[in-house]
Amino acid sequence: MRALRSLLMHGAAGVVIAAGLAQSAAAQEAEVIHWWTSGGESAAVKVFAEQFEEAGGTWVDNAVAGGVNARTAGINRIVGGDPPTAMQFNTGLQFDEVVGNGFLRDLEDVAAAGNWRDVLPEAIIKATTRENKFYAVPVNIHGQSWLWYNNEVLEQAGVEPPSTYEEMLEVGPKLKDAGVVPMAFSGEPNWERFLFNSVMLAEGGSDLYLDVLGNKNIEAVQGEDFRKVAETFGELRDLVDEGSPGRKWNDATNMVITGQAAMQVMGDWAKGEFIAAGMTAGEEYGCTILGGDDKGGYMMGGDVFVFPQTDDPAEQEAQEKLAELMMAPETQIEFNKKKGSVPVRLDVDVSSMDICAQKGMAALRDPERQIPSDNFLTSPDMYGSLQDVITEYWNTPSMDVETFVENYASAMEAAS
Amino acid sequence: MAIALPLPARRRRLSRRLPVMLALVPAAFAVIVVYLGCMLWTVRLSFTSSRMLPILDFVGLEQYARLFGNARFLISVQNVVIFGALFMLGCLVLGFLLAVFIDQRVRAEGALRTIYLYPHALSFIVTGLVWQWFLNPTLGLQKLVQDAGWASFTFDWLVNREMVIYTLVIAGVWQSAGLIMAILLAGLRGVDEDLWKASRVDGIPTWRVYVSVVLPILKPMLITSTVLLAIAVVKVYDLVVAMTNGGPGTASEVPAKFVMDHLFERANVGLATACATIMLVTVIAVLAPWFYAQYGPAKRRA
Numbered sequence: 282m283r284a285l286r287s288l289l290m291h292g293a294a295g296v297v298i299a300a301g302l303a304q305s306a307a308a309q310e311a312e313v314i315h316w317w318t319s320g321g322e323s324a325a326v327k328v329f330a331e332q333f334e335e336a337g338g339t340w341v342d343n344a345v346a347g348g349v350n351a352r353t354a355g356i357n358r359i360v361g362g363d364p365p366t367a368m369q370f371n372t373g374l375q376f377d378e379v380v381g382n383g384f385l386r387d388l389e390d391v392a393a394a395g396n397w398r399d400v401l402p403e404a405i406i407k408a409t410t411r412e413n414k415f416y417a418v419p420v421n422i423h424g425q426s427w428l429w430y431n432n433e434v435l436e437q438a439g440v441e442p443p444s445t446y447e448e449m450l451e452v453g454p455k456l457k458d459a460g461v462v463p464m465a466f467s468g469e470p471n472w473e474r475f476l477f478n479s480v481m482l483a484e485g486g487s488d489l490y491l492d493v494l495g496n497k498n499i500e501a502v503q504g505e506d507f508r509k510v511a512e513t514f515g516e517l518r519d520l521v522d523e524g525s526p527g528r529k530w531n532d533a534t535n536m537v538i539t540g541q542a543a544m545q546v547m548g549d550w551a552k553g554e555f556i557a558a559g560m561t562a563g564e565e566y567g568c569t570i571l572g573g574d575d576k577g578g579y580m581m582g583g584d585v586f587v588f589p590q591t592d593d594p595a596e597q598e599a600q601e602k603l604a605e606l607m608m609a610p611e612t613q614i615e616f617n618k619k620k621g622s623v624p625v626r627l628d629v630d631v632s633s634m635d636i637c638a639q640k641g642m643a644a645l646r647d648p649e650r651q652i653p654s655d656n657f658l659t660s661p662d663m664y665g666s667l668q669d670v671i672t673e674y675w676n677t678p679s680m681d682v683e684t685f686v687e688n689y690a691s692a693m694e695a696a697s
Numbered sequence: 698m699a700i701a702l703p704l705p706a707r708r709r710r711l712s713r714r715l716p717v718m719l720a721l722v723p724a725a726f727a728v729i730v731v732y733l734g735c736m737l738w739t740v741r742l743s744f745t746s747s748r749m750l751p752i753l754d755f756v757g758l759e760q761y762a763r764l765f766g767n768a769r770f771l772i773s774v775q776n777v778v779i780f781g782a783l784f785m786l787g788c789l790v791l792g793f794l795l796a797v798f799i800d801q802r803v804r805a806e807g808a809l810r811t812i813y814l815y816p817h818a819l820s821f822i823v824t825g826l827v828w829q830w831f832l833n834p835t836l837g838l839q840k841l842v843q844d845a846g847w848a849s850f851t852f853d854w855l856v857n858r859e860m861v862i863y864t865l866v867i868a869g870v871w872q873s874a875g876l877i878m879a880i881l882l883a884g885l886r887g888v889d890e891d892l893w894k895a896s897r898v899d900g901i902p903t904w905r906v907y908v909s910v911v912l913p914i915l916k917p918m919l920i921t922s923t924v925l926l927a928i929a930v931v932k933v934y935d936l937v938v939a940m941t942n943g944g945p946g947t948a949s950e951v952p953a954k955f956v957m958d959h960l961f962e963r964a965n966v967g968l969a970t971a972c973a974t975i976m977l978v979t980v981i982a983v984l985a986p987w988f989y990a991q992y993g994p995a996k997r998r999a
Contacts, residue, residue, distance in 0.1 A: 349961070349962045352961075352962070353961040353962065356749070356961075360750065378748055378749035378750065378964055379749070382749075382750055468944065468945065469942065469944070470943075470944070470946070470947075522835070523834055523835070523853060523856060524833060524834060524835035524836070524856075526855075526856045526941075526944050526945040527829065527833075527856075527941065527942060527944055527945075660964075661962060661963055661964050662748070662963050662964060662965050665958075665962065665963040666767075669767075669768070669769045669947055670768075672944075672945075672946045672947060673768065673769075673946045673947055674946075675946065676858055676944070676945040676946030676948065677858060677946065688768065691766070695763055695766065695767075
């Protein structure tokens with residue numbers, strides 16, 4: 282009898298404890314879908330994971346390699362009725378339809394409590410709100426118009442670091458003679474589109490860039506300035522090596538890190554790779570904003586996290602906690618140090634970040650230089666169609682500029 | 698002495714057919730609802746302006762107009778025709794030759810058969826990746842031969858816009874020839890020994906026997922092989938993604954990849970379903986005459 286009672290008591294205690302554990306485990310579990318799989322990127326997302334765990338939650342990491350794949354997986358999960366707690370998008374119009382169909386919850390409560398409207402740049406607020414409500418939490422601003430270069434390689438070849446595309450074309454032959462690949466390039470369609478937009482901003486200027494991509498002005502596409510941009514873009518083909526088609530962006534950065542190539546045009550997520558390789562900005566490698574450190578347009582991109590609608594109060598609590606923590610000043614600094622981007626809040630102290638981040642923040646303080654990337658300005662359908670035209674042109678050296686301009690204009694008209 | 702009276706004819710047929718019909722219900726359900734239903738749904742969506750999610754409006758042939766003005770689509774159609782013709786021809790010819798070779802009672806027949814069939818056990822993704830590494834000019838075959846001494850050897854088809862489709866054919870034939878070999882070998886084994894003896898007595902050269910006697914006997918196997926290969930051609934997507942990702946540029950695009958990209962990343966269900974409908978129409982257009990020839994009125998008369 283006593284044994285039985287003891288057994289029952291222990292059993293009941295066990296059940297209660299298990300229930301309690303299950304309750305608390307379920308209370309703060311957050312499954313996050315993202316595409317940060319390279320060395321530098323994983324180190325950065327760990328910052329969020331560690332902070333969330335410190336705050337009492339459980340971070341369930343769901344990294345999917347490749348931005349397209351991660352977004353596809355996430356959207357299918359949301360539409361299919363089994364949404365993750367949070368998923369990553371790029372800042373801009375990428376998640377428009379997800380919001381439009383009512384799949385996401387708004388973050389007005391968290392935003393009001395954290396004073397987001399006071400600390401974020403105007404362009405970022407516009408990109409993350411719909412009908413004046415926050416639907417996404419921005420976590421960084423990535424500069425996309427950077428040139429990265431290996432100082433040692435440039436010294437050995439006896440060239441100064443270039444800061445415009447014209448200067449790059451000038452130093453190209455000297456670098457080839459020195460036996461290095463002038464520009465490490467990742468020959469995938471989206472990087473070709475990326476390079477073209479960068480040339481359009483740095484050579485054509487912010488007015489042309491905003492007219493073409495922002496206003497979708499066909500006349501600007503058919504004008505003289507756009508033509509020159511297309512010509513310069515075509516000439517850049519001479520600076521890349523024949524193994525570039527299909528190469529991944531971090532493999533190209535690795536070419537610069539190991540000295541096989543001199544420079545790379547890439548967003549500041551490439552800095553994460555340099556950091557992971559133990560290099561210091563300004564010493565082994567250098568960075569320049571294309572068009573000039575003091576006047577080049579700072580093409581802004583970035584990442585946001587969105588939170589699907591859910592009825593589970595524990596999920597909702599986890600989501601609010603995530604949103605709050607991602608925006609916290611200390612988290613912003615730590616995360617962005619590893620990621621290579623700059624904090625999205627304008628009120629944080631960046632003196633502890635490296636010189637490239639300082640250059641970036643300085644550029645951001647000037648509203649004229651805050652240029653949104655094509656993600657902010659055009660739908661996936663449109664920038665996808667333009668991408669097809671650009672990649673066709675890049676990979677067909679015999680194609681003349683007129684044909685390219687015509688194709689670009691028709692693609693812009695056909696898409697919406 | 699009781700004589701079992703036969704059931705009236707109608708009742709007998711029904712009672713025998715009922716269990717059969719019941720057994721077929723799940724399969725019929727799958728075919729009607731899933732295959733036919735989804736096909737009709739896809740065609741319906743191609744007449745709408747759906748973006749990421751279906752919208753049931755009606756915009757007529759607008760998506761088709763956009764589709765046929767899309768350079769990437771036109772390239773992908775061209776590619777699948779070239780790939781299809783060469784892939785099927787290559788697999789059939791190579792598979793037949795391998796089967797004939799193995800049928801000659803060679804030693805280590807079992808081992809050779811396994812080796813030739815082994816590529817088929819790999820998924821198209823693995824095949825594509827391996828061939829991509831092998832054909833990459835800076836990593837694979839070209840570098841190997843150049844390092845071995847032939848400094849002017851080039852094999853950069855993989856990054857050459859005109860030739861990249863042929864690299865896909867090479868990888869595809871490498872993968873699937875083994876399967877065709879296995880099917881045709883089974884057929885060859887069924888050819889009667891006496892036929893060979895008779896042809897030797899008559900003094901007919903071996904190659905002639907193969908062409909005029911053996912191939913007609915293998916006709917059912919050849920038809921099976923052709924159907925399997927044709928299905929693989931229409932579906933080809935994972936090989937392209939793993940090997941070239943449609944590149945360089947859009948030179949190795951195929952319709953299946955066009956549909957997938959537009960369904961998901963481009964969030965343009967309308968355009969994707971238009972392309973899928975065109976693929977369906979093409980397949981029906983190719984199959985209909987063949988069905989008519991096989992099962993049409995001429996057959997019934999005979």
